[in-house]
Amino acid sequence: MIKPDTFRDILELSERRNKKLYEICQECEADSLEISQEEIRDRVKVILDAMKEAIKQGLKSKEKSSSGLSGDDCAKLVKKYKSEKTLFPETLQKVLTYSLATVEQNARMGKIAACPTAGSCGIVPAVIIAMSEALNLDEEAQINALITAGLVGETVSNKLALAGAVAGCQSECGVAAAMAAAGLAQMCEGTNEQILNAAALTLKNIMGLVCDPVAGLVEVPCVKRNAFLSIYAVTGAELALAGIESVIPVDEIVDAMKQVGQMMSPKLKESSEAGLATTTTGTRITEELAQKWQED
Amino acid sequence: MEKVKTLFDVIGPVMIGPSSSHTAGAVRIGLLAGKIFGEIPQKVCFKLYNSFAKTGKGHGTDKGLLGGVLGMDVDDESIKKAFDIAKKLNVDYSFEYLESYNKHPNSVDIILEGKNIPKMKISGISKGAGEVAITKINGYSFNINGDYDTLILIYKDKPGMIYKVTALIQSANLNIATMHCDRSAKGQEASMGICLDGVISDEILDKLTKIEEVYLIRNIEMLKK
Numbered sequence A: 001m002i003k004p005d006t007f008r009d010i011l012e013l014s015e016r017r018n019k020k021l022y023e024i025c026q027e028c029e030a031d032s033l034e035i036s037q038e039e040i041r042d043r044v045k046v047i048l049d050a051m052k053e054a055i056k057q058g059l060k061s062k063e064k065s066s067s068g069l070s071g072d073d074c075a076k077l078v079k080k081y082k083s084e085k086t087l088f089p090e091t092l093q094k095v096l097t098y099s100l101a102t103v104e105q106n107a108r109m110g111k112i113a114a115c116p117t118a119g120s121c122g123i124v125p126a127v128i129i130a131m132s133e134a135l136n137l138d139e140e141a142q143i144n145a146l147i148t149a150g151l152v153g154e155t156v157s158n159k160l161a162l163a164g165a166v167a168g169c170q171s172e173c174g175v176a177a178a179m180a181a182a183g184l185a186q187m188c189e190g191t192n193e194q195i196l197n198a199a200a201l202t203l204k205n206i207m208g209l210v211c212d213p214v215a216g217l218v219e220v221p222c223v224k225r226n227a228f229l230s231i232y233a234v235t236g237a238e239l240a241l242a243g244i245e246s247v248i249p250v251d252e253i254v255d256a257m258k259q260v261g262q263m264m265s266p267k268l269k270e271s272s273e274a275g276l277a278t279t280t281t282g283t284r285i286t287e288e289l290a291q292k293w294q295e296d
Numbered sequence B: 001m002e003k004v005k006t007l008f009d010v011i012g013p014v015m016i017g018p019s020s021s022h023t024a025g026a027v028r029i030g031l032l033a034g035k036i037f038g039e040i041p042q043k044v045c046f047k048l049y050n051s052f053a054k055t056g057k058g059h060g061t062d063k064g065l066l067g068g069v070l071g072m073d074v075d076d077e078s079i080k081k082a083f084d085i086a087k088k089l090n091v092d093y094s095f096e097y098l099e100s101y102n103k104h105p106n107s108v109d110i111i112l113e114g115k116n117i118p119k120m121k122i123s124g125i126s127k128g129a130g131e132v133a134i135t136k137i138n139g140y141s142f143n144i145n146g147d148y149d150t151l152i153l154i155y156k157d158k159p160g161m162i163y164k165v166t167a168l169i170q171s172a173n174l175n176i177a178t179m180h181c182d183r184s185a186k187g188q189e190a191s192m193g194i195c196l197d198g199v200i201s202d203e204i205l206d207k208l209t210k211i212e213e214v215y216l217i218r219n220i221e222m223l224k225k
Helices: A007-016 A021-033 A037-060 A073-083 A090-107 A123-134 A139-157 A173-187 A192-204 A222-241 A250-263 A280-295 B020-037 B050-059 B061-069 B077-088 B161-171 B202-209
Strands: A111-113 B014-016 B043-049 B092-098 B106-113 B120-128 B131-137 B140-144 B149-156 B176-183 B189-196 B214-220
Touching: A007 A021, A007 A139, A007 A192, A007 A250, A021 A037, A021 A139, A021 A173, A021 A192, A037 A073, A037 A090, A037 A111, A037 A123, A037 A139, A037 B014, A073 A090, A090 A111, A090 A123, A090 A222, A123 A139, A123 A173, A123 A222, A139 A173, A139 A192, A139 A250, A173 A192, A173 A222, A192 A222, A192 A250, A280 B050, B014 B020, B014 B077, B020 B050, B020 B061, B020 B106, B020 B120, B020 B131, B020 B214, B043 B050, B043 B061, B050 B061, B050 B092, B050 B106, B061 B077, B061 B106, B140 B149, B140 B176, B140 B189, B149 B161, B161 B176, B161 B189, B161 B202, B202 B214
Parallel strands: B043 B092
Antiparallel strands: A111 B014, B043 B106, B106 B120, B120 B131, B131 B140, B149 B189, B149 B214, B176 B189
16 A cells, blocks of 8 residues: 555544554555564664663763753753652653753754654653653553654655755754654544644744754754643643644645745745844854864 | 665665764775775774864764774764774774865775785765765775675786676676776776675686786675665
């Protein structure tokens, strides 16, 4: 069975065959790669395990990245959660810390699973793993969620390249958030339509997000953005699970994102020639790092 | 050539951060270059261009390239210690940071010198999301991206060479996915890059190696995904 290219066709196929989206996805994937569905799930488990390990290592470390721009924010958050009253319930605290743990691990050249990219690697694992702990879900449920997330990312990528250099951050952290929202909706036993609405609602609200990293590094604003968008993904799932629907269907949202990406100035697409990268402070950091690296 | 997408292009790869293009991509270029060269080099110089040059240090592009040449894959935690490991192996490595409008934004030229193998120059680009291509070997144009088992040949340009090579491949009932040829000048040297839909046997490889006019042959295995 060949995986349909659009969300509409995937939904239609799933409904017709009375299957969940992840079931359709793993079946098509197995056919396409000429391996069994069990092998697909085993490969997903390898990635899930790598995500868990990155969180574990990230929670332990305060090591700064080679630029010195990031690396110790997760530790600050963990410390606060141990000692003080906080705004977030424990579930969301976990989402936030797991996200920072992963993405800081990435910045310090640790091992992570790109999802969909390295710069957006903290969002899907944080949501799926933290929420499954809170909901007391087993590994099979986590794998189902990760396949659902992957299906969303892959379907978006049929139209939109998942690269900041092509369509800005909406196509990296934005898509990661939609993937996470869909994965979470799956974990909460949402219907197929609710899962796609979770993705749709999430994507709509990151439309136009630019990629303007300071000194061209995957750190400012990327590290903290992962934390923000992890919580945001939970919002997407929460709304969709209440039966709230996106007025604009998800396929059309992706079309719109592509259009917005094309209209976005190249200066705001990973080239660090505008936005945060060229603020007074961004420029100073860029110059200081260039100086430091020349001396090394 | 549009690659068939899979779920694992979106979730994964498991890799050393921080950047799929500037770190994992660099590792893959280095890994392919190291395999094409064929031994651990005694001396290796990396010329990084444009974005690779400007942001390479912050992304560990330098460590990734060197680690790749030494045989490390994208998820190898020793990439971070690539400089120390190279020193232990007595590999003399250096980096140059350059700008060129004629080059892809993420480009590198790798010049390798070895004990047994003559000096080689291998050029690569990182296309984003960990996708890479080796674009030149010793001046000949190639397009090797690690998605297939790939045969690389440099040989004397004369009639019948493509036939000789492809006949041997056919004798093993192997399908050629794509093929890319180039040459320096008529009657001089030429090159072939052949992507295969399967694994070539040692026996066929041995026969290919024994073709008199073949100066260089490499069988590059598909990169792990």
